[in-house]
Amino acid sequence: MFSSTRGPAGHRRRRDRQAGFTIVEVGVAALVLVLCISSSLIALQRGFVAIDNARYTTLAGQILQSQMEKLRLLTWAQLTASPSAGGPPTNGTFTPDLTASASGQLANFTCSQVITASPAPFNTSMLDITLTATWKGSDGRSRSLTYFTRYGRNGISDFFYTTR
Numbered sequence: 001m002f003s004s005t006r007g008p009a010g011h012r013r014r015r016d017r018q019a020g021f022t023i024v025e026v027g028v029a030a031l032v033l034v035l036c037i038s039s040s041l042i043a044l045q046r047g048f049v050a051i052d053n054a055r056y057t058t059l060a061g062q063i064l065q066s067q068m069e070k071l072r073l074l075t076w077a078q079l080t081a082s083p084s085a086g087g088p089p090t091n092g093t094f095t096p097d098l099t100a101s102a103s104g105q106l107a108n109f110t111c112s113q114v115i116t117a118s119p120a121p122f123n124t125s126m127l128d129i130t131l132t133a134t135w136k137g138s139d140g141r142s143r144s145l146t147y148f149t150r151y152g153r154n155g156i157s158d159f160f161y162t163t164r
Contacts (some may be wrong), residue, residue: 052138059105060133060145063096067113067131068147076153079115079127090115096133110134118150127151 021029071079071088081087088094093112111133118126129151134144 049137049139053143056105056108056135056137056143057145060109060135063106063109063111063133064131064145064147066097067094067111068129068149071113071129071151076151079151088115089113108135115151122150122152125153 074088078087083089091114093110096106096109096111111131113132114128114130116128117123118128127150128148130146130148132144132146134142137143
């Protein structure tokens, strides 16, 4: 059960086979375990924020694309008409299309559009259209997505610019 060996000074030393870890070893092991668990939780939290940001950025892009398509369908006369005469609001908010799957999430968005004359010499034949969707992420930070394009007398261009 016990084995005996001789130490450096010739003294007999007994070693127990059932000896445990010292308190320092247990403390170091516990510290390593706590560091691993806490870093895993932080990585998991950051992952959820990234997924939330990606989800809302995608939804904002769909909202802005839908509004851009609505404006694309308007004629020059309809687009340049005043809002009181049935034209779109030139500076203000718009209500995104509602779908059954996204109606709860749409409450988090504020959507605005600005329609202005393009810089000279195109100010009589072209309009600048800027659409912006703003929302708050799960981390409480405000985020936004902006689409910009130009609409000419002969129709909207088939490209637009995305900014954040």
